[in-house]
Amino acid sequence: MGGYGDVKLLRDDGxxxxxxxxxxxxxxxxxxxxxxxxxxSAMVTHGLNVAVAAVYGPMEAHPRKIQRxxxxxxxxxxxxxxxxTGDRIRPGFNRRSREISKVTAEALESVVLVERYxxxxxxxxxxxxxxxxxxxxxxxxxxxxxxxxxxIPMRDMIVGVASGKIEDTVVxxxxxxxxxxxxxxxxxxxxxxxxxxxxxxxxGDLSIDEYNLAMEYNFKAAKEIxxxxxxxxxxxxxRGDA
Amino acid sequence: xxxxxxxxxxxxxxxxxSAQDQRLDGRGQFEGRDVQLExxxxxxxxxxxxxxxxxxxxxAGVKFEIRTPWPDRPTQGSLxxxxxxxxxxxxxxxxxxxxPESIELGRVVDRGIRESGCxxxxxxxxxxxxxxxGVMIDIHVLSDGGNIFDAAGLAAIAALxxxxxxxxxxxxxxxxxxxxxxxxxxxxFKRAGGRFxxxxxxxEELGGDERIHITLGDEGHLHSLQKxxxxxxxxxxxxxxxxxxxxxxxxxxxMVAEKExx
Numbered sequence: 001m002g003g004y005g006d007v008k009l010l011r012d013d014g015x016x017x018x019x020x021x022x023x024x025x026x027x028x029x030x031x032x033x034x035x036x037x038x039x040x041s042a043m044v045t046h047g048l049n050v051a052v053a054a055v056y057g058p059m060e061a062h063p064r065k066i067q068r069x070x071x072x073x074x075x076x077x078x079x080x081x082x083x084x085t086g087d088r089i090r091p092g093f094n095r096r097s098r099e100i101s102k103v104t105a106e107a108l109e110s111v112v113l114v115e116r117y118x119x120x121x122x123x124x125x126x127x128x129x130x131x132x133x134x135x136x137x138x139x140x141x142x143x144x145x146x147x148x149x150x151x152i153p154m155r156d157m158i159v160g161v162a163s164g165k166i167e168d169t170v171v172x173x174x175x176x177x178x179x180x181x182x183x184x185x186x187x188x189x190x191x192x193x194x195x196x197x198x199x200x201x202x203x204g205d206l207s208i209d210e211y212n213l214a215m216e217y218n219f220k221a222a223k224e225i226x227x228x229x230x231x232x233x234x235x236x237x238x239r240g241d242a
Numbered sequence: 243x244x245x246x247x248x249x250x251x252x253x254x255x256x257x258x259x260s261a262q263d264q265r266l267d268g269r270g271q272f273e274g275r276d277v278q279l280e281x282x283x284x285x286x287x288x289x290x291x292x293x294x295x296x297x298x299x300x301x302a303g304v305k306f307e308i309r310t311p312w313p314d315r316p317t318q319g320s321l322x323x324x325x326x327x328x329x330x331x332x333x334x335x336x337x338x339x340x341x342p343e344s345i346e347l348g349r350v351v352d353r354g355i356r357e358s359g360c361x362x363x364x365x366x367x368x369x370x371x372x373x374x375x376g377v378m379i380d381i382h383v384l385s386d387g388g389n390i391f392d393a394a395g396l397a398a399i400a401a402l403x404x405x406x407x408x409x410x411x412x413x414x415x416x417x418x419x420x421x422x423x424x425x426x427x428x429x430x431f432k433r434a435g436g437r438f439x440x441x442x443x444x445x446e447e448l449g450g451d452e453r454i455h456i457t458l459g460d461e462g463h464l465h466s467l468q469k470x471x472x473x474x475x476x477x478x479x480x481x482x483x484x485x486x487x488x489x490x491x492x493x494x495x496x497m498v499a500e501k502e503x504x
Contacts, residue, residue, distance in 0.1 A: 035385040036297035037332045037444075048285040052384060054330045077337060079328060082380040083287035083303025086411070091326055091340075091380070125330035127384065129301060130285040 007181040009166040016166075018175060025161070025173035025221045026134075030141070030228050032149045032236035038125075040150025042232065044142040047175060048132035050084075053142035054125045055150040061121035072117035076105035078139055080128040100136050101126075107189045107199035108143060113153045122152060133179035137162050140189050140199060145229050149236060155191070157229055158198050159222040162187035163214035170210050172217040186214045192226035195219070252449040260435025266445050272486045274441040275389075277494070279396065281404045281501045289405030289420070293397040296443065297387025302397035303380050304405045304420075308412050311367070311374040319366020319374035323352035323398055325381035332386040346470065348381060351395050351428070354457030354466035355379070355402065360424035368414050375407065377420070388444035391455050395428030400498050425495045426465050428457045429487035433473055438483050440490065456484060458491040 009017060016022065026047030035041035038054035045051075061067040066075075078100040082088050108124060124146070126139040137160030144157040164174040165184040174182055184206045189199025206214065259265060269275070275296030284290035287303035311318060325348035329335045355361070366375040379402060381394045405420040432442035434450035442450060452473030457466040469475075 035299060035330075036387050037385040038330075039333075041385075050284060052330070054384075056329075056333045059333070077329065079330075081301070081303060081382050082324075082326075082378070083284065083290065083305050083382075085286055088305035088307060088378055088380070091324070123329065123333075125328065127328065127330050127382070129303075129382070130287070132285060 007177070009178055009181060010169060016171065017177060022169060022171045023217050023220070025224070026175065028225055028228050030145055030232035032145050032232045033239070038146070038150075040146045040148070040152070042142045042145035042149060044138045044145070046134055046138040046141070047173075048130055049135050049138045050128070050130040051135060051138035051142045052127045052129060053139065053146040054127075055143075055146045055152065056123040056125075057150075058117040058120040058122050058152070061119055066121070067119045070118055071114040072112070072120045072122050074105045074109050074112060074114065074122050074124060076101045076108065076124045076126065076143070078104060078126040078128070078136065080131055080135070084128050084131045100139070103199060103201065104136070104140055104143065107140065107158055108147070110198045111144075111154045111156050111158055111191065112147060113155065116153060122147075133174050133176045134162055134187070136160065136201075137187050137189075141225060141229065145232055148233055156193045156196075157191070157226070158189040159192055159225045159229065160187065160189050160199065161218045161221045161225060163217040165204065165206060165210060165214070170213045170217065172221055184210070184214075186211070186218070188215070188218050190219060190222040192222050248448055252445060256435040256446065256449045260437055265434075265439060267443055271437065272440040274490060275443075277396070277497065279400055279497055279501055281400050287401070288408050289401040289403070291397040291400035291404070293393045293400070295387075295389060295393040295396070296441075297385060298390055298393045299383075299385040299387075300390060300393040300397045301382045301384060302394070302401040303382070304401045305378045305380070306408055307376045307378070308368065308373050308414070309376045310372060311370075315363075316371040317367045317374075318363035319376060320363070321352075321356055321361050321377045321379075323355060323379040323381065324348040325351065325383070325394060327383055327386070327390075331383040335386070346468070347391060347394055350391060350455055350457075350466060350468045351379075351381060351398050354395060354426045354428055355399060357465040358424050358426035358457070358459040360399075360422050360426060360459075361402075362421065362423065365421055373414070377402075377405075386444065388447050389430055389441050391430045392428050392441065395426075395457065396494055396498070399425055399427065400501060403498060403502060424460045425498050426457050426459050427491035427494045427498075428455055428466075429490045430455045431483045431486075433475070438475070438479060440483070440486055454480070454483065456487045458487060460495065462488055
């Protein structure tokens with residue numbers, strides 16, 4: 001969080017720079033089954049973000065040292081395309097993408113019934129094609145829909161959402177400017193049916209009350225996004241191909 | 243890349259159909275699959291394109307940066323085209339450093355665009371000897387359903403031709419469209435069942451032999467050729483597919499022009 005403070009992010013009428021109310025999220029669209037080569041896939045647009053997830057497997061886990069005798073391992077790669085940001089990024093992993101891949105994998109392992117597939121591997125590939133703040137959340141949402149599209153049994157899907165703080169005000173779903181110049185960001189992965197949390201990160205400065213309000217916004221948004229996810233899967237099976 | 247077993251049954255079936263002038267998916271020898279092109283589809287790229295070519299999906303994005311020119315070419319900018327075959331695209335692709343296959347793909351597309359002369363490197367100069375534009379085209383294959391070369395070539399030139407030079411962001415003038423003088427287009431052929439077919443499917447790539455990629459410019463001139471994989475061909479075979487390539491490239495060039503108008 002930059003927390004530069006001198007950048008104005010709230011208008012005089014209390015709305016945000018892009019005209020949203022403080023508890024309003026950006027538009028979300030989801031399509032399941034978008035990649036013919038994958039066993040399951042999904043594309044999520046969240047505001048200007050575009051995230052695509054592909055699932056391959058369950059397949060034999062190799063090398064053998066990564067195998068687990070009692071469950072499947074989930075191998076997640078979160079990657080930003082070179083043209084996804086303002087300045088081009090050099091292809092390949094960096095510390096940020098490795099960390100996001102790790103915690104995303106751990107979140108997904110908590111919902112996928114991994115014990116059904118001992119010694120196997122489920123590959124989840126998350127590709128960010130356009131990044132405007134909130135890509136890890138869009139990636140988690142896309143991965144969940146792709147896993148469901150691949151027919152992999154899960155206790156629940158995970159919805160990626162974030163709230164944060166700008167100009168000492170808690171707001172839902174930070175955009176790029178708010179992320180750059182805001183005071184806090186709280187991205188979470190919520191299980192919409194059980195109300196549990198499988199993914200949690202935060203940076204910046206939040207009081208306990210602000211945290212509670214941010215979480216309240218997150219749960220509200222998760223419910224809305226979950227409906228879009230379920231609708232995408234229904235449309236996928238009405239379509240019926242593959 | 244993971245080694246894929248070539249089922250001999252697949253090879254046999256391709257051979258059997260080929261003898262009857264047929265293909266696995268019912269297409270004619272030189273019949274391509276359905277192609278959809280979308281441009282300007284990604285927010286942060288200065289030019290972008292999405293190509294859905296049968297079961298193959300490829301994105302291309304263009305980014306600009308300001309760099310110092312090479313000492314021996316102080317008034318010339320630069321162009322680079324790279325491709326990534328990431329594990330998202332197929333179960334056969336594995337993570338790791340760029341594979342020979344992805345490097346070949348990027349370089350063949352790069353040569354077609356570069357050698358067609360559609361980008362005037364002198365026009366990419368901002369301050370001679372000090373500042374020039376570096377144009378980078380990144381090809382991102384999301385689904386490999388066969389013939390990623392043609393899809394990548396089409397996405398790259400469509401993205402390039404619809405690019406906006408972000409001069410304002412770098413404080414060197416006003417944003418303007420990138421001048422591109424030409425639309426080089428690639429056509430790829432694969433020997434499957436003993437003969438060349440246009441636009442190979444995933445199965446034909448698995449059960450076939452060598453492939454040939456031809457990039458033609460607006461005037462029908464050759465700008466890049468590449469033969470890949472094991473196998474040999476005769477000059478008369480090449481003459482036949484070159485004729486097909488001319489027709490295919492002209493059709494696809496029209497498609498790019500139509501997208502630009504909209």
